[in-house]
Amino acid sequence: MDFESKWQNIDAPSEKVYDFLNDLRNLEKLMPEQIIDYKAEAQKCSFTIKGMTSLSLKVEQSLPGKLIRLVPDGKSPFEFELLAHLKEDNAKTLVKIQLQASLNPMLAMMAKRPLQNLVEIMADKLAVQNF
Secondary structure, eight states: OEEEOOOEEESSOHHHHHHHHHSTTSGGGGSOTTEEEEEEOSSEEEEEETTTEEEEEEEEEEETTTEEEEEESSOOSSEEEEEEEEEEETTEEEEEEEEEEEOOHHHHHHHHHHHHHHHHHHHHHHHTOOO
C-alpha cells in the first residue's frame, strides 16, 4: 500500500529542508502525539507507537535536495519505507511524505487510516518548521 501526503510548499531552500530531514534527531518534531520514547542519532532513530509497537529506522538512501529514504533498522511488524520527496521551486521547496508498506489484508484494514494520518501530520508539521 502507498500512503502520500499532499505536496507542502515550504518557505526555505531545498538544501535547508534536506539537511533538517536528513538528520533523524529532527524527525521527532514531525511525529504525531502517539509516538513516545523517541531516541535518535543523525542517521538512525527508534520510537514506540503508543499501544502498538516499537520501531527503529535508518537512512538507507539520501539524494541532496531530492530524496531521503528511511527503512526499518532491525525487526519490523511489516516491510515499509518512509520517503521524503523534495523539489526546488525558486527559493522555496515542495515536499511530499510517502510511506510504502507491504501489509496483509487484515493489517491493511486496521492500519490504513493511521498510516495516512502519519504522512499528513508529518508533512503539515514540516511546513511550519523554522529553517
